[in-house]
Amino acid sequence: MNTQQVIFLVLSAISLASAMGVILSKNPVTSVLCLILTFFTIAGHYVMLNAQFLAVVHIIVYAGAIMVLFLFVIMLMNLNADVEPQKRNWLKYAGAISGGTLLVILVAALRDASMPSLQSGSTDIGLIANLGKTLFHQYVVPFEISSVLFLSAMVGAVVIGKKE
Amino acid sequence: MPVQYYIFLSIALFCIGIMGVLMRRNAIIIFMCIELLLNAVNLLLVAFSKMWADAGRIDAAAAQIFVFFIMVVAAAEVAVGLAIIVMVYRNTHSVDINILNRLKN
Numbered sequence: 001m002n003t004q005q006v007i008f009l010v011l012s013a014i015s016l017a018s019a020m021g022v023i024l025s026k027n028p029v030t031s032v033l034c035l036i037l038t039f040f041t042i043a044g045h046y047v048m049l050n051a052q053f054l055a056v057v058h059i060i061v062y063a064g065a066i067m068v069l070f071l072f073v074i075m076l077m078n079l080n081a082d083v084e085p086q087k088r089n090w091l092k093y094a095g096a097i098s099g100g101t102l103l104v105i106l107v108a109a110l111r112d113a114s115m116p117s118l119q120s121g122s123t124d125i126g127l128i129a130n131l132g133k134t135l136f137h138q139y140v141v142p143f144e145i146s147s148v149l150f151l152s153a154m155v156g157a158v159v160i161g162k163k164e
Numbered sequence: 165m166p167v168q169y170y171i172f173l174s175i176a177l178f179c180i181g182i183m184g185v186l187m188r189r190n191a192i193i194i195f196m197c198i199e200l201l202l203n204a205v206n207l208l209l210v211a212f213s214k215m216w217a218d219a220g221r222i223d224a225a226a227a228q229i230f231v232f233f234i235m236v237v238a239a240a241e242v243a244v245g246l247a248i249i250v251m252v253y254r255n256t257h258s259v260d261i262n263i264l265n266r267l268k269n
Contacts, residue, residue: 118218131228161250
């Protein structure tokens, strides 16, 4: 077992454990912190897969912007474990069983698939020069459309959040 | 390292997200689980990008551009969705999604 596999196993264990923490913790703030930990481990996976720019963007956008937004909203609402809505127990078990069934089915379907293994050498495909060239040559129209999407999302959030 | 490892990790994260969406009733937790689902898919796309880059394809960066756009759409979605949740909380003083079934009538 080489170093890469050891790093992969450690990162995977942390990300799976903290993902379970997201759905199992009673306090929403704990859930947010567990989700931030999950995002950091996913960024570590990105670095190992030679997607360095995506790892940095992932940390900035998710851990830096989106999760802070979640944290702000949770603290604005003053939610804690006491007001956490409780679901009936059999519904929880039904959700867990259906999720586990999906896991078993997907793993069983893909267990025997033959795929090439990843080389350990580094490629420059995830560097910002390469990605920028691809983005602004082949994908410039979706890029501009996404700016329109952002503008409409901003206007929509302001209009919805405004007190009437 | 086989690419199956990443596939199984993504499947596990995806199923944890599905379980969270089905099990919890807090609207914010459900929203966070949707982010988890998107990230599982992103991880899979990056793993396949590396697989294609190892196979010598020059257009393997397209998968990472796709992940980039998923992040963009997720950010826009979070902005609007959290605004909706705040508005629901302002009107009902709760984020329990069961209260929202009054939309049926």
